[in-house]
Amino acid sequence: MAKVLITGANGFIGANIVRAAIEEGYEVKVFVRKTSNISTIKDLQIEFAYGDLREIESVSKAMDDCDYIIHGGAIYTFVPMWFWADPAKIKAIYDVNVYATDKLMEKALEKGIKKVVFTSSESAIGMPPDNSIGDEKLFATKKELPGHYKISKYLGELVAIKWNKKGLPTCSILPTVPIGPYDIKPTPTGRIIKDFMNGKMPGFVNTKMNVVSVKDVAMAHVLAIKNGKPGERYIAGNKNMALRDFLRLIADVAGKKAPNISFPKFLVIGFSFLDELVTWKLKHKDPKTPLESVASAEIRVFDCSKAWNELKMPKTNLRIAIREQIDWFYENGYIRDR
Numbered sequence: 001m002a003k004v005l006i007t008g009a010n011g012f013i014g015a016n017i018v019r020a021a022i023e024e025g026y027e028v029k030v031f032v033r034k035t036s037n038i039s040t041i042k043d044l045q046i047e048f049a050y051g052d053l054r055e056i057e058s059v060s061k062a063m064d065d066c067d068y069i070i071h072g073g074a075i076y077t078f079v080p081m082w083f084w085a086d087p088a089k090i091k092a093i094y095d096v097n098v099y100a101t102d103k104l105m106e107k108a109l110e111k112g113i114k115k116v117v118f119t120s121s122e123s124a125i126g127m128p129p130d131n132s133i134g135d136e137k138l139f140a141t142k143k144e145l146p147g148h149y150k151i152s153k154y155l156g157e158l159v160a161i162k163w164n165k166k167g168l169p170t171c172s173i174l175p176t177v178p179i180g181p182y183d184i185k186p187t188p189t190g191r192i193i194k195d196f197m198n199g200k201m202p203g204f205v206n207t208k209m210n211v212v213s214v215k216d217v218a219m220a221h222v223l224a225i226k227n228g229k230p231g232e233r234y235i236a237g238n239k240n241m242a243l244r245d246f247l248r249l250i251a252d253v254a255g256k257k258a259p260n261i262s263f264p265k266f267l268v269i270g271f272s273f274l275d276e277l278v279t280w281k282l283k284h285k286d287p288k289t290p291l292e293s294v295a296s297a298e299i300r301v302f303d304c305s306k307a308w309n310e311l312k313m314p315k316t317n318l319r320i321a322i323r324e325q326i327d328w329f330y331e332n333g334y335i336r337d338r
Contacts, residue, residue, distance in 0.1 A: 003027040004225065005066040007053065007073030007104075012190070013119065013175060014072045015040035015182040016218035021070070022046070024222050031062045031073065040182045053100035060107045068225050069108055071101065072119040074156070076185075078149055090148050097152035098159060105163040105170065115169040117224045118160040121153040122176045122210065122235060127300060133240070135303045136174075136233045157233070164231045171228035173221050176237035176302060180214035180321045181328035193325055196250055197335040201259055208299045211246060212238040213314075213321035220313040227311045238315050240301035253322045254338065 004021050008014040009030035018041050021028050029047040032038060038048075051058025053073050063069065074097045077089070101118070108116050123145065126138030145151045157172050164170040183190035189211075195201045220236040228234065241249075244258075251258035307313040330338040 001025065001027045002067045002225075003029060003065060004068040004070060004222075005029045005031060005049070005062055006070045007031045007059075008119070009046075009072070010036050010038045010040055010184075011072065011076070012183045012185065012187055013178060013214060013217055013221075015184075016180065016214050017070055017072060017221050018044060018046060020215070020218040020222045024219075026068075026222070026225075029062065029066060031059065037184065040184055053096050053104065056100070056103040056107060059100075059104050060111070063107060063111050063113060067114050069104070069113055069116045070119070070221050070225075071104060071116055072221070073100075074119070074153070076149065076187075078147055093148050093152050094155075097149075098155045101156045102159045102163075105159065105168055109163060109166065109168040113168070115171070115225055115228070115230070116160070116163075117221050117228060118157065118170055118172045119221065120157040120160075120172040120174045120233065121150065122174050122237070122300065122302065123150040124154040124157050124174060124233075125235065125300075125302065131299045133301050133303045134235075136235055136306055161231065169230040171224050171230060172233040173217070173224060173228075173307075174233055174235045175214075175217045176210035176212050176235065176300075176304070178212055178214035178217045179318070179325050181324045183214070183325060183328070184332075186329075186334065190325065190329075192247075193250060193322070194329055194334050196247065196256070196259075197254060197326060197329065197338070201247070205243065208240060208242050208301050209246070210235075210237040210240050210300065210302045210304065211318055211321075212236060212304075213316035213318065213324075215321070215324075216314050216316050220307055220311050223311045223313060229310065232306075232310075234307040234311055234313075235302050235304045236307050236313060237302050237304040239318055249318060250322055253319050254326060 004026045006017055009018050010032050029049055031049045033052055034050045049062035075093045124140050125134045126140045127134045140154055160170045160172055177189050217236045248258045326338050329335045
């Protein structure tokens with residue numbers, strides 16, 4: 001039985017990747033920090049390896065008996081780009097998402113790992129100037145990377161491409177906007193569903209995005225072990241839709257009324273600026289609406305057929321994914337009712 005090492009296994013996408021790998025018959029080893037919250041994976045039949053991505057020897061040791069690596073480990077947080085930003089937090093993002101990725105792939109090549117599947121982001125995809133549908137051929141420009149997290153994921157993917165050229169088979173999976181179970185943090189999209197279910201969403205910003213079941217994203221990673229072509233990138237997405245329509249779909253699934261107020265973007269940016277200033281600078285907490293998240297609320301729609309055709313990635317009905325996320329939130333105390 002082939003063995004796969006999964007980094008970032010306790011996160012939203014990672015916890016689903018672990019389950020997809022088990023489903024596909026792989027022996028699974030997960031790499032996590034000893035201080036990590038492993039509640040999303042603790043009851044699974046998997047092996048644990050402990051360490052920190054910034055401590056390359058701990059990563060190297062975890063690789064020893066593995067055939068493949070799915071590298072989903074990253075610091076996923078939006079930090080301010082302004083004068084009140086925390087330099088230590090910014091440094092940590094690049095240390096983990098870029099430099100540790102570089103060292104991991106260097107060790108993987110030395111140890112003869114057969115393939116590394118790298119978790120990138122749809123933000124690393126460049127959009128056509130006319131806001132039409134994007135695909136894997138375009139890379140993001142500086143204008144399309146409005147924050148440190150997005151920049152770091154873009155640079156991390158370039159690292160994967162570099163090591164593929166050096167002889168380590170790598171390919172990249174670029175999730176769009178995933179929804180579904182085990183969203184423990186929760187993610188920005190998860191917060192949309194949580195706030196909606198808790199009656200805390202009076203309106204929305206008029207934008208378009210691509211939404212996908214996180215289970216499909218996870219399966220795309222696992223299928224890429226066998227089906228992914230070295231050096232290629234795959235957008236793991238499903239349906240392009242306006243945020244208004246996404247909220248209506250959530251409302252229909254939950255039997256609730258959808259918000260119908262569309263806020264102008266400049267108003268939301270102004271609110272986010274104040275939220276960051278007060279929350280970061282004065283309260284020393286993460287803001288509810290970080291500017292990086294708002295700044296990226298542009299039209300980002302994609303052609304995902306490459307992942308569907310080459311990886312054989314499934315396309316789960318979004319109603320199912322929404323219901324799974326609502327149910328998981330309810331069972332874990334994030335929302336009051338379902």
